[in-house]
Amino acid sequence: MPPSTKQYSVVVPAAGVGARMQNRVPKQYLKIAGKTLLEHCLENLIRHPAIKQVILALHPQDPYFEQLPLAGEPWLQRVEGGAERADSVLAGLEALDNDDWVLVHDAARPCLPHQDLDTLLALARGATGGILAIPVRDTMKRGDGHNLVLRTESREGLWHALTPQFFPLPQLKDALRRALQASVRITDEASAIEWAGGKVNLVPGSPCNIKVTQPDDLILAEFYLTRMHDA
Ligand SMILES: Nc1ccn([C@@H]2O[C@H](COP(=O)(O)OP(=O)(O)OP(=O)(O)O)[C@@H](O)[C@H]2O)c(=O)n1
Numbered sequence: 001m002p003p004s005t006k007q008y009s010v011v012v013p014a015a016g017v018g019a020r021m022q023n024r025v026p027k028q029y030l031k032i033a034g035k036t037l038l039e040h041c042l043e044n045l046i047r048h049p050a051i052k053q054v055i056l057a058l059h060p061q062d063p064y065f066e067q068l069p070l071a072g073e074p075w076l077q078r079v080e081g082g083a084e085r086a087d088s089v090l091a092g093l094e095a096l097d098n099d100d101w102v103l104v105h106d107a108a109r110p111c112l113p114h115q116d117l118d119t120l121l122a123l124a125r126g127a128t129g130g131i132l133a134i135p136v137r138d139t140m141k142r143g144d145g146h147n148l149v150l151r152t153e154s155r156e157g158l159w160h161a162l163t164p165q166f167f168p169l170p171q172l173k174d175a176l177r178r179a180l181q182a183s184v185r186i187t188d189e190a191s192a193i194e195w196a197g198g199k200v201n202l203v204p205g206s207p208c209n210i211k212v213t214q215p216d217d218l219i220l221a222e223f224y225l226t227r228m229h230d231a
């Protein structure tokens with residue numbers, strides 16, 4: 001059962017340019033089923049009974065967000081995103097003080113099932129945070145940089161990291177600050193926690209929780225969103 005009280009804040013990094021989408025409009029503002037990816041993502045989050053607010057990291061020159069009907073929602077707080085995703089996430093974390101735990105979820109992932117969020121939030125009964133993730137199912141090849149196989153890599157124990165990622169706020173803030181100060185390459189919150197010596201739970205998630213990255217992903221996201229809303 002999901003937690004009944006609105007307890008948790010979600011930091012949503014949404015300051016990217018979406019270069020791999022090859023569109024002049026940043027992908028979070030591309031529309032599927034009549035709404036932008038960002039609207040689908042945010043409305044899905046705030047509909048969950050345990051989510052109290054969203055801290056949204058936007059590009060300093062974002063000209064799109066103000067046009068959205070949800071721009072004035074009281075549960076939405078905006079911060080200025082940074083050069084990298086990790087900088088945007090840290091900007092969001094700095095806007096929080098009193099929360100015990102915090103979620104971080106990509107704006108580019110609009111198809112998060114609430115049941116996956118429920119499973120992740122259950123980690124708050126203990127002390128160790130974690131991430132939604134999916135075990136790798138395909139044979140993994142390492143390329144030589146010229147589209148030739150260098151070798152096959154073992155897929156044993158390999159997982160695809162997803163979001164949300166869910167950690168005690170003080171632990172994540174400290175780890176991310178220190179990792180960025182040390183110029184460590186951080187592509188998700190868990191890698192900062194790992195770098196700082198912390199443990200990370202792997203919580204099996206749903207394959208529908210895709211990160212919309214390339215043009216073909218929009219069709220898949222629309223399929224999953226339609227199924228979610230019809231469920
Ligand atoms: N400086 C950045 C870069 C990315 N993001 C956000 O982090 C999420 C995941 O990043 P990714 O899928 O890589 O998005 P982009 O960086 O926009 O995509 P690309 O790498 O293709 O440019 C996205 O919601 C994106 O908006 C962010 O807030 N700040």
Ligand SMILES: C[C@](O)(CO)[C@H](O)COP(=O)(O)O
Nearest residue numbers: 085106161162163187188211
């Ligand atoms: C955080 C993330 O969604 C985990 O898979 C992913 O790393 C974000 O995408 P990026 O291209 O690394 O910014």
